[in-house]
Amino acid sequence: MHELRSIRTSSQPGHWLQVAIIFITLSAVTNQNSSAISCFLIQSNTETEEVQPAEYTMSNSLNTNTNLECHLSSWSSQYIYKAAVTVEVNVFHSVELKVMQNISGIVSCIWSHRQSSKQCSLIYTSENSIVSLELLKVTDKDAGEYELSIKNEDTSYTVYFAVRVRSKPRKPYFKEYERRVTCISRGYPPPSVQWLFCISPNDRCGNRTGIILYKDMDSYGVQRVEHTMRARKLLEEHIWCCAGNDFGRECTQLYTLDLRSVIPLPEIFVKVGEPFIMRCRARYKTFHFNIKWSSESENKLWWFEESEYVTGPAMVRVLFASAHRMEKNNSGNYTCVSSTHPSKSAIITLLDRGFIDLNTSSEEHEIDTNEEFCFVAVFKAYPAVTCVWYYHSTSFPCDLLNTENGYSMSKYCNHNYVPGEYIFYVENGDVHLNKTFTLNILQKPKVHITSKADLITCVSYGYPISTLTWKKSDDVSFNCTDDIMEGITYGIPERKIDNWKSNSTVDLTNMTGTFSVCCCAMNSAGSSCENTFKNVKSIQQVQNNFIFPIATGCCALCIVLLIALVFNKYKKQYRYESQLQMIQYIGPSDNEYIYIDFSVLEYDLKWEFPTENLELGKVLGSGAFGKVLNATAYGISKPGVSIQVAVKMLKEKPDVSEKDALMSELKMMTQIGHHENIVNLLGACTLSGPIYLIFEYCCHGDLLNYLRSKRETFHRTWTDVVMDNNFSFYHNFHQDQKSSVRAGISASNGSNTTISRTQEFEQTRQGQEVTLSSGHSEILQHDMEMKYENTRSYDDEEDLNVLTFEDLLCFSYQVAKGMEFLESKLCIHRDLAARNILVTHGKMAKICDFGLARDVINDTNYVVKGNARLPVKWMAPESIFEGIYTIKSDVWSYGILLWEIFSLGVNPYPGMQVDANFYKLLQSGFKMDQPFYATDEIYFLMQSCWAFDSRKRPCFPQLVSFLGYQLSNTEALVYQNMDNTHCKDDSSRTSSLNGVNFESISEDAEGDQEEDSPMCQ
Known part of the structure; x- marks a missing residue:
């Protein structure tokens, strides 16, 4: 059951919020001859610290644990039950229908409502199974009768529930028949209707109920009420009809053109087929005057007049215009004309829909x-x-x-x-x-200062973002007047729930003497200052007066460091944090961003999965903070079906920060959503015991080891595979559907869908002469004439244990698609590498985050830099030297990943150590050479990803388009290169897609020009 809870900072009276849960317990005897069903309505309240109107805070009419009294209503072979008590839900509240049943055998079920049906989802427990149907923020369309059909091999069960949605009445409307005007309203609970005669319905004014002409309730529980008045009683200037019930009141004024009033009528809207009525009213001192309607409408309304003498004396004439059903040609300008008054008009517009x-x-x-x-x-x-x-x-x-x-x-x-x-x-x-x-x-900044040795850190909380300044004075009066200009660093502002956190640090190493230091924060709401006192002696004084203490301290420090080194072998050194992060841009520059803090958001319990339905298996990976296990999940995808999954969990006795980090990762994954090229979240176990995150299981492990294991079986083209395998497998292929990865590739601006590689090879072969041995040429000619009508399946590929150049392109394309999806969700990966790509059935590549279960301490790919271990060889220069991570830094890492793929798993920058010389080479623009298995086009793509200026790198949608184009032409390009090896022109290397020239992009990357790359315009 979901709770809707409002976060508040003050305590005020709450109100009741209904979340109805219906439990139906079904039990069947062995011979299936009888069945017992019990139905209950359970209410729970959620306090919202908010002052609300009395009519909105009323509790529901049904008490907690009300028996809905389901009774058997048929003695046929089907067991039919109906709840005698109606379920009532307030409008915009939520309701969840749950069924607990223990019917033997294979069970299927369907929910039906208003001629629509929805397949049930069963969750199995140790004793029974649960069927659930959620109705969130219900409206009128959710009212009516709900039918639950449950079937096993022998018997059918049907349970009916009546659901009523309680709300304010519908706005009343009018219709006219035989000089009687009827006010009509609908609602549940049934409304009461009144006619009011005053300027405003909120004023004290006379009222009449009229004649209650009709009351009826439709199948959705909504009651229609009609009150009728004779037209001769409706001659006042202001006439309202109001309908009200316990949830509110709605009023409608009768459209009236009063010729003595200066207030015009607004434009009148009417839907085609609705009834309509409008009045023209005039008052004059004698009866010697008349009024009439004038209209250019093709289809005239029905007009009639009513009049009476009133005190004054005077005569009041009212001319009614009405239609039982408005048509499209009733639109137009309607003018009321009188011999004694200025004319007035109203515009009526007919609509097909609201x-x-x-x-x-x-x-x-x-x-x-x-x-x-x-x-x-x-x-x-x-x-x-x-x-x-x-x-x-x-x-x-x-x-x-x-x-x-x-x-x-x-x-x-x-x-x-x-x-x-x-x-x-x-x-x-x-x-x-x-x-x-x-x-x-708006919050005036609150400033807090902490001091450690010669460093003073100032933290400010306020809204909007505060500007921090440092000052000092040469006395202890804290009257700071002199600006501090050197040794100041500023941190990235961090958005909290209700304010901004700003921070700055000043280094006083180069300052000596006794003085006061002040940190001041200022924003549009005000300014605040905090100060501290410092006594910094000169280096010479320290050398003269503290030589012995310093020597003693150094010895003590060495002892402490020795103890710390031993202690750190048994203690975690780094704080766990997911590499995958969602960012929020707050400025135009790359370094003006913050990570979204998911720890303050609520976890959606719809992802919760019963721990007892999870059977843990062997460990797939283990790291400093946690591990990933193989597991079997029962009923997580389909009722009654078990699948293999991967479970991410912390190690024993995790601290609070690690639990918070794992829960933040869970909330982030629920926000990201599903995509075929990321390792998708399937569920989680958080309510009892350890926290488990349940992900898709990828049977072939990570891409890095997959590529290395296939080096001996790599073939440049499928023609090589055909020849090496004597063509025998081609005759056994079935007409299997292509993978969605290959079948779905198309150029980004609507170009043709990918041609199957066998068809493309056939087209290429017809335009070229391929010299083959006589023994194989006849067989190959025979197969080509068949135009490869039978396509190979991925199971056949995996059985052959082969890897082709097209597979390398396909892996590259899939990773780009996954990153394109993450980019659309404002996600950055920060550790994009072949070791963090998993491969599953059908050579499907999926992006993952190994952060929890990777042994970064012993993994040589992660180099110590500062107080962290970083994958430096995969990181963009701005990430290494400035700590900036954006989607463009992921593009750099993607270029390194391409190099890994087309070298079949060689470590980047082979033979180079990550040291000062490596950093200098990187800053000078050094780039790796072309990998052995990459074409010139792919190498140009890598170089474009390695542009030193992040603005000149391509974006992932353009990478997807280019790789899709390359993949769709793989066989033709390979054979063309084989045939034209001796006459190849450098200009032919350039591939163009949608007007984007990758050769020019590569030159931009080499030359570091001023303009942005055209890739992301």
């Missing part, structure tokens, strides 16, 4: 806690809408105010100055829209 005119652009507001502020949503809509405000998945009521120009307005003021995102949701059956408001509270 609309909502709302500016959905996000709004961001910065306010002070002393400032009165309300979110305001203004829109025009037809028909009438229902709306709600959301904060952290908790709903709050929406009140609408009509303006004179036909627009509606909703305000939300009860935010209690809590920062965050507030969402306005509005719908009218035809359209539904969202608008997001972000509230930021």
Whole structure:
């Protein structure tokens, strides 16, 4: 059961939020002749620290653990049950229907509602199985009868539930018949209807109920109420019809053109097929006047007049215009004309469907806690809408105010100055829209200073981002006036839940004497300062006065270091952090970004998987902080089906920071979503025992070892494979479908889909003369004439244990596709390498993050730099020297990964040690030579990824397009190169796709020109 909980900083009265869960326990005897079913409604409350209207905080009419009284209603071979008690849910609340059953045999089930059905998902426990159906933020369309059908091999069970959605009544509307005007409204609970005669329905005014003409309830529980008044009783200037129930009140004013009023009618919208009525009203001192309608509409409305004498004395005439069903040609300008009054007009527009005119652009507001502020949503809509405000998945009521120009307005003021995102949701059956408001509270900076040796660190919390400055004074009065200009470093600002954290450090190594140091933080909300006192002696004084203490200290330090070295063998040295991160850009420069802090977000329990359904196996990988195990998961993909999975977990006795890091990784993976070229999250176990993250299992391990294991069986083309295997396997191929990786490749601007490599080879062969031995040529000619009608399957490829140049291209393409997906999610990998790519059935490549289970301490690929171990040979220069990680630094790493692939797993920069000389070479623009198995086009692609200026590197969508083009022409290109080896021109190496010339990009990478690469324009 999901809880919707609102985060608040102050304590105020809460309200009840219904989350209904229906448990149905089914038990079947062995002979299947009888069945017992029990149905219950269970309610739970979620307190939201928010002041809300009384009508919105009412508790539900059903008590906790109410028996829904399911009774057997048929004695046929099918067991049919129906709940006698109706399930009632407030609008925009959530409900979850759950069924616990222990029917023997293979069970299948279907939920049905309003002529639509949904396949059930079964979760197996030790005693029974559970069927679940979630209805989130219910609206009117979710009301009605729900049918659950459960079947096994012998028997069928059906259970019916009636669900009613409680909300304010629908906005009333009018229709006319035989000079009677009827006000109609619908709702649940049933509304009461009143006619009101005053300027505003909120004023004290006379009311009449009229004649209750009709009451009826439809199959969805919504009751229709009609109240009728004779037209001769509807002659007042202002006439309203209001419908109300326990959840609110809705009113509609009768359209009226009063010839004495200066207020015009706004444009009137009516949907085709709806009834319509409008009045023209005039009052004059005698009865010697008349009124009439004038319209250019092709289809005239029906007009009739009512009149009466009123005190004054005076005569009131009202001319009604109505239609039982409006047609498209009823649109137009309707003018009321009188001999004694100025004419007035109304514009009627007919619509095929409703609309909502709302500016959905996000709004961001910065306010002070002393400032009165309300979110305001203004829109025009037809028909009438229902709306709600959301904060952290908790709903709050929406009140609408009509303006004179036909627009509606909703305000939300009860935010209690809590920062965050507030969402306005509005719908009218035809359209539904969202608008997001972000509230930021101005906070004067709060400054905190810490001192360690000659370093002073200043941390500031406030909103907006604070600017930090350092000052000093030469006395102890803390009256700092002199600016400190040297030795200052600034950290990257970090966004917290309700403020920004800024930090700066000043190094006082080059300063001596006694003085005060002040750190001041300033933003638009104000400024604050914090100070400290320093007494720094000169180096000469230290040498003269503290030689013996220093010597003693050095000895003690050596002893401490020796103990620390021994101790560190048994203690973890590095803090666990997932290499995969989601970033949030906060500025135009590469270094102006922050990582999203997932520790403050809530974990969605829909990913939770029962621990008892998980059977752990052998260890696949182990690292400093955790390990990855092979496991079997029962029912995680399909009911009753077990699959192999990989389980990521911490080692025994993890500390709090490691648990938080693993939970943050879990929340991040739930946000990223599914893609075929990443190792996808399947579920998690977090509620009891150790934390398990459940991922897809990849049977062939990592790409690096896969490539190395296939070096002896590498073939340049499939023609080589054919010849080496005597063609015998071609006759056994089946008409299997190609992998989605190859079948789905197309040029990024709508070029043709990939041609199968066998067909492409056939087309290339027809234009060239290939010299073969006489023994093989006849067989090859015979197979080519068949045009390879039988395509090979990936199982056959894996049985042959072969690797081709096309496979290398395919791996490269798949990784680029996965990174393109991660880029769209604002994710950066930070450790993209062949060891972090897994290979599964069908030579499918998937990007993963080995961070938890990689032994970075003993892995020579990870070099000590500062206080961390980094994969320096795969890192972009800005990541090594400036600590900047962006999607463009991942592009550099992707270029190194390409080099690994087309060298079949050779370590990058072979023979080079990561030392000062390596860093100098990297800064000077040094690039690796072309790997043995790469074509010139692929090597140019690598070089473009290694542009020193990150702006000149390609982006992943362009890499996908280029590799897709290369992959689709693999066989033709290889044979062309074989045939034209002696006449190849350098200009032929350039491949162009969608107007992007990779030769020029390579030159940009070499020359480091000023313009950005055309790849990502």
